[in-house]
Amino acid sequence: MASENLTERQPDQTLGQLAYDSIRADILKGHFAPGSPLRLQALKERYGFSFSPLREALNRLQSEQLVVSYAARGFRVTEISTEEMWDAIDTRILIDCEAFRRSIRRGDDDWEGRVMGTFHALSRAFERNLELGAEVTEEQVHQLEDRHRAFHHALVSESGSNWMKVFSTQLYNQTQRYRWPYFSTRGGNVFLKKSYLAEHREIAERAVARDEEAAVALMAKGFRRTGEIIESLLKGEDETDRGT
Amino acid sequence: MASENLTERQPDQTLGQLAYDSIRADILKGHFAPGSPLRLQALKERYGFSFSPLREALNRLQSEQLVVSYAARGFRVTEISTEEMWDAIDTRILIDCEAFRRSIRRGDDDWEGRVMGTFHALSRAFERNLELGAEVTEEQVHQLEDRHRAFHHALVSESGSNWMKVFSTQLYNQTQRYRWPYFSTRGGNVFLKKSYLAEHREIAERAVARDEEAAVALMAKGFRRTGEIIESLLKGEDETDRGT
DNA sequence: AAAGCGCAGATTTTCGAAATAATGGGCGAA
DNA sequence: TTCGCCCATTATTTCGAAAATCTGCGCTTT
Secondary structure, three states: OHHHHHHHOOOOOOHHHHHHHHHHHHHHHOOOOOOOEEOHHHHHHHHOOOHHHHHHHHHHHHHOOOEEEEOOOEEEEOOOOHHHHHHHHHHHHHHHHHHHHHHHHHOOHHHHHHHHHHHHHHHHHHHHHHHHHHHOOHHHHHHHHHHHHHHHHHHHOOOOOHHHHHHHHHHHHHHHHHHHHHHHOOOOOHHHHHHHHHHHHHHHHHHHOOOHHHHHHHHHHHHHHHHHHHHHHHHHHHHHHHHO | OHHHHHHHOOOOOOHHHHHHHHHHHHHHHOOOOOOOEEOHHHHHHHHOOOHHHHHHHHHHHHHOOOEEEEOOOEEEEOOOOHHHHHHHHHHHHHHHHHHHHHHHHHOOHHHHHHHHHHHHHHHHHHHHHHHHHHHOOHHHHHHHHHHHHHHHHHHHOOOOOHHHHHHHHHHHHHHHHHHHHHHHOOOOOHHHHHHHHHHHHHHHHHHHOOOHHHHHHHHHHHHHHHHHHHHHHHHHHHHHHHHO
């Protein structure tokens, strides 16, 4: 009994928090598809919590726009669309580029170290997954996504603004929902992926060189380019669907 | 029985939603002071709801940074500080000015009408409260705040970006907590207040004249000036506290 | 046949209480 | 006296079930 507490539940970790983390991860992973209903009974069976912590988690996710609620008709995963994606990307350019700019100005050696360190880890995972090709495991795809997040977080981590951090995280989560099908694709365009990594390297290099304008411009360009890739991917899927 | 339902509960209004609206309003009003604990028993007595809808509301407010939660130690109203205020103002300048710029570009006649209309309503309430001086009722102070919100909302309402709208609203709420002691002050500096209104008039005029640069610059300046006024007010209070 | 009505089943929302965790005060040991 | 421990109290968190609400189907009526 006591050991259960120690292993299963971290300090400061309520079931509500756990439910929030789990559901959010499952939404970002795409386990719950955009637009699909989140039925309490189903969530209860999946996670083993009762309604209360689940509802608390859903209410938090609602405030973060990952979930929408309809009065007395429950919750659904927020829909995705090209328009929504571009809105998220445009707003992310606004927030993250400003936070990045400030970080370049304010960041110290330690920050530079985090930028290069997280980039290195990202590139390792990236290249490894690229080599593995279709052999890559789910776990390895997750690690790549985690390191991608860590890198982008490091870039903007010294903005000195709590609000930008909050908004940046929210928008990262939102855009991850779109990025996922791209990263997780077993096949994918190897050439595109390599240039994606090269872009990130350039951003990291310009950042530690304190080349504010170039670094920020590259970041904005990268966000837009990713958007374009996803857009064409989504369109391709639509056509495939129509074809079958 | 049926009439109770009709009067007390709007369609599509759950107790959770009602609790959310009520607690948020009470936080913004300052009824729950920054840093003060939000005990469930106390909230239950105040609003008459049971724990579940109250906790749902608190979880949503937590995601919006109006409330902080400590695992197994409940919720508190988020603290205020000069640093936090400037962070909120700076971020608001970033978001709202961009949203304003887009609205000036995209807004049609209807938008112009809303800008002028909400400004007119704001100025009426403003002048009325100024005349009333110390005689002004709580209700009238609320009306002024509501119209102030409506005006600022109108300015950025045609940005076409849902994310900017969400963030803008969040930051408006946050900054309202700081603005409140200023607006609600019975006495206050009449000269300052008049120039505050004049600034808003200028913004509205530049907006409908589609003078993007001037309008946006005025908005940013207004945000900063408000921040400076609040800052001096807060410092004054500190000194008063020390003096007594 | 189409539209309206009402009922049965499914689902969400809300409640009250049990379980769990934090707090503060008193007591004993160093 | 001061520190640390234990226990009673208080508050939060979680649960299971009751209440309220929605959904879809079949029936009746026009």
